[in-house]
Amino acid sequence: MTDAPIRLHGLGKRFGPVTVLRDINLDIHPGEVLGILGENGAGKSTLLKLISGVYQPSVGQIEIDGRRYDRLDPIRARQLGIAMIPQEFNLVPTLSVYENVYLGQELRRKGWLNHKQMREETARVLASLDCDLDPRAPIAALSVAEKQMVEVARVLVNDARVVILDEPTTVLTDREVEVLFKVVRALQKRGVAVLFISHKLKEVKNLCQRLLILRDGSPVELCDTANLDEEAMARKMVGRELSQVYPDKGQPQTEVALSVAGLSVAGQIDDVSFDLRRGEILGLSGLVGSGRTEIAEAIMGLRQRSAGAIHMNGKACDIRSPSDAHQQGLAYLSEDRQGRGLVMNFNLIENMTLLSLQRYVTGLISHRRERERAEHYQQAFNIRAASLKSPVGQLSGGNQQKVYLAKLLDIEPSILMLDEPTRGIDVGTKREIYRLIRQLADEGRAVLVISSELEEIIGLCDRVLVVREGRIAAELSDAQINEEDIMLYAAGARERTPAGVHS
Amino acid sequence: MTATQTFSQRLVNAVRRLPLDMTIVAPLLALIVLLIASSLASEYFLNTRNLTNILRQVSYTGIIAIGVTFVIIGGGIDLSVGSMVALVGVLLLFVLNAVGDPVLAVMVGMSAALVVGALFGLVNGLLVTRGRIAAFIATLATMSIYRSLALYLTDAGEVVSNNDIFPDIGGGYWLGIPIPVWAFFALALVGHVLLFHTPYGRHLCAVGSNEQVARYSGIRVRTVVLLSFIIAGVCVGLAAIMLSSRLNSISPSDAGVLYELDAIAAVVIGGTSLAGGRGSIWGTVIGALILGIINNMLNLLGVSPYLQGLVKGAVILIAVLMQYKRSQ
Ligand SMILES: Nc1ncnc2c1ncn2[C@@H]1O[C@H](COP(=O)(O)OP(=O)(O)OP(=O)(O)O)[C@@H](O)[C@H]1O
Ligand SMILES: [Mg+2]
Numbered sequence: 001m002t003d004a005p006i007r008l009h010g011l012g013k014r015f016g017p018v019t020v021l022r023d024i025n026l027d028i029h030p031g032e033v034l035g036i037l038g039e040n041g042a043g044k045s046t047l048l049k050l051i052s053g054v055y056q057p058s059v060g061q062i063e064i065d066g067r068r069y070d071r072l073d074p075i076r077a078r079q080l081g082i083a084m085i086p087q088e089f090n091l092v093p094t095l096s097v098y099e100n101v102y103l104g105q106e107l108r109r110k111g112w113l114n115h116k117q118m119r120e121e122t123a124r125v126l127a128s129l130d131c132d133l134d135p136r137a138p139i140a141a142l143s144v145a146e147k148q149m150v151e152v153a154r155v156l157v158n159d160a161r162v163v164i165l166d167e168p169t170t171v172l173t174d175r176e177v178e179v180l181f182k183v184v185r186a187l188q189k190r191g192v193a194v195l196f197i198s199h200k201l202k203e204v205k206n207l208c209q210r211l212l213i214l215r216d217g218s219p220v221e222l223c224d225t226a227n228l229d230e231e232a233m234a235r236k237m238v239g240r241e242l243s244q245v246y247p248d249k250g251q252p253q254t255e256v257a258l259s260v261a262g263l264s265v266a267g268q269i270d271d272v273s274f275d276l277r278r279g280e281i282l283g284l285s286g287l288v289g290s291g292r293t294e295i296a297e298a299i300m301g302l303r304q305r306s307a308g309a310i311h312m313n314g315k316a317c318d319i320r321s322p323s324d325a326h327q328q329g330l331a332y333l334s335e336d337r338q339g340r341g342l343v344m345n346f347n348l349i350e351n352m353t354l355l356s357l358q359r360y361v362t363g364l365i366s367h368r369r370e371r372e373r374a375e376h377y378q379q380a381f382n383i384r385a386a387s388l389k390s391p392v393g394q395l396s397g398g399n400q401q402k403v404y405l406a407k408l409l410d411i412e413p414s415i416l417m418l419d420e421p422t423r424g425i426d427v428g429t430k431r432e433i434y435r436l437i438r439q440l441a442d443e444g445r446a447v448l449v450i451s452s453e454l455e456e457i458i459g460l461c462d463r464v465l466v467v468r469e470g471r472i473a474a475e476l477s478d479a480q481i482n483e484e485d486i487m488l489y490a491a492g493a494r495e496r497t498p499a500g501v502h503s
Numbered sequence: 504m505t506a507t508q509t510f511s512q513r514l515v516n517a518v519r520r521l522p523l524d525m526t527i528v529a530p531l532l533a534l535i536v537l538l539i540a541s542s543l544a545s546e547y548f549l550n551t552r553n554l555t556n557i558l559r560q561v562s563y564t565g566i567i568a569i570g571v572t573f574v575i576i577g578g579g580i581d582l583s584v585g586s587m588v589a590l591v592g593v594l595l596l597f598v599l600n601a602v603g604d605p606v607l608a609v610m611v612g613m614s615a616a617l618v619v620g621a622l623f624g625l626v627n628g629l630l631v632t633r634g635r636i637a638a639f640i641a642t643l644a645t646m647s648i649y650r651s652l653a654l655y656l657t658d659a660g661e662v663v664s665n666n667d668i669f670p671d672i673g674g675g676y677w678l679g680i681p682i683p684v685w686a687f688f689a690l691a692l693v694g695h696v697l698l699f700h701t702p703y704g705r706h707l708c709a710v711g712s713n714e715q716v717a718r719y720s721g722i723r724v725r726t727v728v729l730l731s732f733i734i735a736g737v738c739v740g741l742a743a744i745m746l747s748s749r750l751n752s753i754s755p756s757d758a759g760v761l762y763e764l765d766a767i768a769a770v771v772i773g774g775t776s777l778a779g780g781r782g783s784i785w786g787t788v789i790g791a792l793i794l795g796i797i798n799n800m801l802n803l804l805g806v807s808p809y810l811q812g813l814v815k816g817a818v819i820l821i822a823v824l825m826q827y828k829r830s831q
Contacts, residue, residue, distance in 0.1 A: 321721065322719055339713070346709065364700035
């Protein structure tokens with residue numbers, strides 16, 4: 001098999017005393033899309049980081065073009081044609097799009113930076129991605145999906161032979177996912193091997209020819225995707241049968257918990273009104289950039305409201321900052337857990353109690369009670385970490401998300417706004433989280449779920465608002481909650497109809 | 504081979520089990536090594552008078568370094584502390600000399616020093632939080648302003664106290680240990696409790712680590728940062744009390760010169776990250792002690808005073824390199 005550009009020989013990785021990956025023997029063939037499946041913390045990202053030189057293997061070797069390497073570093077790996085789009089982005093916020101695309105591989109002309117060519121090349125590559133981003137825009141101003149496009153562009157300007165995608169679709173809407181998949185297939189045709197991690201099994205089924213399934217750091221199976229359906233994948237990955245992902249729908253009460261009227265933020269959202277009832281899970285659907293996050297942040301006092309009134313449990317509230325909101329029992333889970341959600345160098349305990357710290361204070365902070373609480377969440381959510389004292393930055397993406405959820409729940413909010421609550425979470429745990437959300441609603445809390453995953457919106461929510469260009473484009477309930485209707489409203493192909501009447 | 508491994512393993516585990524923050528283990532080991540080396544190098548080193556002297560010397564910058572630790576953990580820096588010592592000291596002596604009754608004068612003077620220190624810290628903090636000026640620049644400016652004010656108010660001349668009991672504070676002893684040293688350790692204890700056992704300390708670390716996360720978590724970021732500068736100011740006030748009462752005078756041109764650098768050095772040697780977000784008060788205490796002992800040893804060994812800066816610089820570099828290695 002001379003056409004295997006990359007072979008892994010008994011690769012393994014330890015962090016201190018903990019082995020997180022072992023016995024990986026694998027050939028990666030040109031032109032294939034190889035999926036890597038596993039629960040949160042199974043070692044998927046770790047494997048890809050070994051291949052791309054971010055981490056050095058504790059045992060084993062990587063063979064490229066017949067040469068065996070004990071270790072790679074990111075620069076060497078890139079020279080060998082290995083490009084990675086990490087799960088957590090790696091962009092310099094103060095630099096522009098094109099400067100980031102060419103970071104570390106700047107184009108030069110007579111020793112000087114060739115800004116013009118870099119800009120033009122970036123524009124060309126972005127255009128091939130159907131993305132009309134300005135190469136000169138600063139990264140800090142971009143949305144998460146746009147940042148990802150920058151990461152993709154960065155790979156494309158290189159002649160990579162292996163492209164590594166670690167959960168690339170978690171931040172994209174279905175439409176953007178399609179664009180990405182087109183890119184992946186084009187790469188494949190050029191003989192590029194693609195390594196792909198996703199917790200969305202449908203995508204895996206769609207895109208990958210082969211699958212490597214990891215459980216607790218060990219490979220359990222290497223198989224062809226063609227013979228597997230999604231259920232079988234989930235079973236192999238979790239090691240047990242998974243029944244019914246979404247819980248039964250609930251019985252919202254009549255009492256309104258959160259009422260928003262005429263909410264506007266200059267240039268972002270316009271005249272948004274809705275009621276959220278106790279016991280209800282209300283979905284907020286729409287394209288990325290449609291203003292869903294902005295609505296939630298405006299309610300939290302994180303954005304300057306230009307107009308609008310907010311009532312909670314029938315009382316008018318003036319929420320000017322998140323701490324006002326928390327005091328009133330309103331909590332918000334941001335879509336950006338790295339940049340807005342968790343303090344990466346804090347340990348699990350410190351993160352979980354950051355909002356609720358006052359509850360643990362009797363004169364001084366009671367570290368014992370904090371710890372007990374954290375132990376409770378670790379068990380309840382099955383959070384995998386070396387220790388409760390590990391910095392959350394060392395946790396796998398999915399486990400970080402669980403810590404973030406725990407952080408929010410610890411103030412026992414009566415109203416929750418969850419922005420992409422299952423981002424990066426494996427199927428088994430997703431099911432647990434959906435059940436948890438439903439249970440919260442059944443206890444009489446009100447839950448607003450913002451999600452780019454249509455399936456999640458459809459499966460979980462009692463009622464759905466579709467947001468388009470900063471306005472509520474439609475309100476759907478019961479049978480109206482289906483993929484087609486939501487997409488039509490979200491894309492603007494159908495306009496709002498008078499209350500409940502279908503056109 | 505395996506025997507030594509299990510021994511070192513056990514040692515590591517034993518150290519881990521101690522109620523210590525891992526970040527201060529390295530500076531602590533360095534301090535112990537330094538103590539042993541110093542006592543071997545010079546017979547005078549372990550002399551009680553010598554040790555007392557080191558502790559007293561260390562306490563002035565040490566007190567300031569504790570305040571600066573808070574600022575640095577919050578993601579800022581304070582370069583003005585050295586000038587602030589001079590200005591607060593001058594104002595303190597003015598107040599002291601203006602009040603007739605000596606006991607009352609000392610009480611009013613000391614309170615004034617702490618309040619004035621807090622006020623100068625407040626000015627720094629407001630420039631940073633409201634004025635949105637980078638802490639480095641803002642405190643570089645106030646460093647110049649505070650020193651200049653001290654010189655102007657005194658016409659660059661030394662201010663001498665005419666109070667009889669004032670010198671008993673900085674020059675006094677309790678249980679054989681100088682009062683400034685007591686103040687230093689008491690402050691360290693308070694600082695430690697504030698940093699690790701109160702919501703404020705936790706919030707400060709969060710702000711220093713990631714301001715956005717802190718904001719989304721409902722933490723009043725600006726207030727937290729402002730307070731860190733005020734804490735530094737109060738610490739400067741305390742240092743000014745100890746220093747001026749020890750000398751029973753203050754020189755506006757010499758007092759506190761380069762203290763900001765000694766303080767920052769102590770913080771860094773103690774393992775607090777200049778990037779903010781985490782740190783340790785005991786680390787800072789150890790850092791200050793290390794600097795003090797090195798100074799003392801160089802003097803005892805008769806090393807040229809011109810070379811002492813070189814040694815201090817080398818120690819800072821080694822400390823930072825060790826931290827960098829550890830974080831890898
Ligand atoms: N730098 C590190 N130090 C210590 N442990 C680490 C470090 N990085 C990862 N780990 C641990 O290794 C294990 C595997 O992590 P990895 O990120 O590979 O999981 P994953 O399969 O990608 O999970 P997810 O689906 O949640 O992204 C986790 O238990 C994690 O806590
Ligand atoms: Mg991962």
